[in-house]
Each structure stands twice: as C-alpha cells, then as structure tokens.
Amino acid sequence: MAHALKYDLTPFEDYLAGERDADSRSEYVDGLVYAMAGASETHNTIATSFCAFIETQLKDSCRVWQSDMKLVIRNQWQRFGYYPDIMAACGENPDDLYTRTNRSFKLIQT
Template sequence: MTNTAEQARIGIDDYLAGEETAPIKHEYVAGEVFAMAGAGEAHVTVAGNLFALLRNHVRGGPCRVYIADMKVRVEQADAFYYPDVFVTCDPADSREKRFKRNPTLVIEVLSDSTAAFDRGAKFAHYRQLDSLLEYVLIEPERPLVDIFRRNAEGGWVLHPVAEDGELVFAAVDFRCPLAAVYEDVALG
C-alpha cells in the first residue's frame, strides 16, 4: 500500500527549471519544495525600503543588492531560499543569473507563518555560508530588528536595534535611522 503522505523528492535541475515558469515561488530543501505565501503591505514596504536604502549605498561599488525574486544557494544544506533582501559582494556571484552563492548580508522580514523557521532551521542553514557576516530579522509591523553578526571566532552575536536607534550593517558599512526602514508603514 502506498503512503499518500509521502512526498516525492525533486532534483535540483528540475526545481530550477520549474522555478523559471512557476506562477509562484518555491523554496527548496533537500529535495522538498515549499510554496511561498504572499506578503502583506507592511512586509513589502519594509523590504522595499531596505532595498532602496541599500541599493543607494552600494551603487558604483562591487556589491549588488537583491530583493525577493533572487535565490540564495546553500549547498551545505542542499537548499535554495528567497531572502527578502540580500547583498553579495563576491564577483563570482555576478556570473550566475539564477541564484547567488555568497551573500554577505541576508535580511528576512518576518511573518507569522515563517518566523519560527527563519529564526531556527533557515538561520542554521545560512550560518553554514562562509561568506555570510550578518543575518537580520525584522518585524514588519513594529520597530523590532535583530541583527546576528559573525564575530572573529566564527560565533554569532545578537545585536538588537533599539526602537529609536540606528540600523548598522557592519558587513557593508551601512547605517541609517531605524525610522527609515519603517517609512510609510502603519506601525501597530
């Protein structure tokens, strides 16, 4: 008898080919594919604000900023994720058009359905990337930002941002008032 709860695994090539034409995005972990839910207004606004601020900051330099539709490959976890915003400064990433392998900074705007995964298993996967120096988690409807920064020993240290504080991404020498991240967001 077949167990209908079992899910067939998919290969990486099939996953990447499917993403080219899929009407919705999917993340991939060890052969399993997970549909991504849509985001609300606050989520999209916060991600857009960060993209605009970071894009302005890195313009003319070696780093590139991506938002929502570009994948990050975590080979050690056999995974592909779609971070809300990320920065890569590795020239090798410019040669691959479907995904990037070496992000320096990854930002996830949290939602009720993904917060536990973003704080847990996904962060555990991202920590395996040697290139990653900062991992940022942002609450979209209240001014709450946690920055996890890799220290010299390779450990991760939490740097929470005060509600009236300054957002600092040391990995890309960026800073701005936290209020700029939440511009045009109705805070709850």
Template sequence: MRHQAIQIIDTVTEEEYLHYESTATIRHEYYSGYVVAMASGSANHNKITLNLTTLLHGNLPERCELYSSDMRLRVKRQKEVSYRYPDVWVRCGNDPLTTETTGEDACLIIEVMSHGTRTVDETYKVTEYAQALRHCNGEYLNGRF
C-alpha cells in the same frame, strides 16, 4: 493575514526543481528535496522590505550588488543544496551570478519575518543563511552596517 507556505511536491532533485521553477507561474523554495510555494506578502512586509532596500542601495561598498526577493539565493551545505528568496540580500566581489535568476555567496541576508513564516525563518533559514554567509569575504561590508 499571511499564511505559512505549504508543501506542494514530494522530494525532487535539484535539477528537477530548477526545471520546474523555470516554467512555474509562482515562486517556490527548495530545501532537502522539498519544493514549497512561497507565501504571499502583506502591505507592512512590503513597506519594510522597500525601506531596507532603499537604505542599503545608496550605502553599498563598491563591487557589491543588492537583490530583492525576486532573485534566488543558492545555499550549498555539506551534502545539501537549498534555494531561497530572501527579502533583501547582498553579494560582493567579482564572481558572476550562477544564472540570471540565481546567485550565491551572500554577504548580507535580511528576511522580514511574519507570524506565518516565523518558525521556518528562525529554524531552517537561519541555519542555511549562516552557512551562506561563511563564503563571504568580510572585508566588503566590514564596519559598513
């Protein structure tokens, strides 16, 4: 059974999170100053993610890149920043990655929900992901998916 992630650190700055994450042995997400350990995945979750990645890989428009949950997505909202690890996401264009492990400006974000993460996925993440997608130039994926 997959359990919901638990908060492990009280509020920290974005810089403190990035420093902490660079040496951590497990991945953490960052939201409004809180650092949360990532929940472990199940076999079904992994199968769904791999199938989606395989399907998308051969069908991406030029200048688009496909990432899995090993790549962090930085989402900037008005005064807040969050860092998430979507199961599958795509970014398009010529802009370089923020860092080797972080990108921005997603054009497609897929989060495979489970019972343990459903509440967070349907509330916080959907709002953040909608903001992230606003920066995408829709011409890249228009009519593709």
C-alpha cells in the same frame, strides 16, 4: 501501528529548471519544495525601505536585490533554494543570472 511518512523528493536541478517557468515561486529545502505565500503591503513597504537604505551603503562592486533573486546554499550534501526578502552580494556572478551562490552575501529576513 504508526506509519512512516513517505516524501517524494525533488532533485535540485529539476527544482531550478521548473522555477524559471513557474507562475508562482517556491523554495527548496533539501529535496522538499514549498510554495511561497504573498506578502502584505506593510511587509513590502518595510522591505523596500531597508533595500533602498542598504543599496546606498554598499561598495560599487556590490548589489542588493529584493525577493525575486534566488539564493542557493550548498551545505555538504544538502541544497537549499530561498527567496530572501533582501540579499546583498559583492562580485561577479558568472554562473547563473537567476541565482546567487557566492559566499559574499548577507541574508536579511524582514
């Protein structure tokens, strides 16, 4: 007989609080937390090149970040926390200096 898998879901607020002091990064997908692997030299070189190019194309009120800025997405009752390779956003971010949550972002995975 098959058994259903049981997951211990992590509350989103606990995930955010734990990430600030963690030695390694993880991403949050609707209650489940996944450890992130490191990236290769080639991956980082490509991401840095794209990041530099994007930065030169943005308006003064916009900024670009590499993989250490967390993107928080709320979709109805679901929540997600990602570290995109490159993220650009415009406007102020008064809520939290460790995350971007506004809808003025562009997500680019390399």
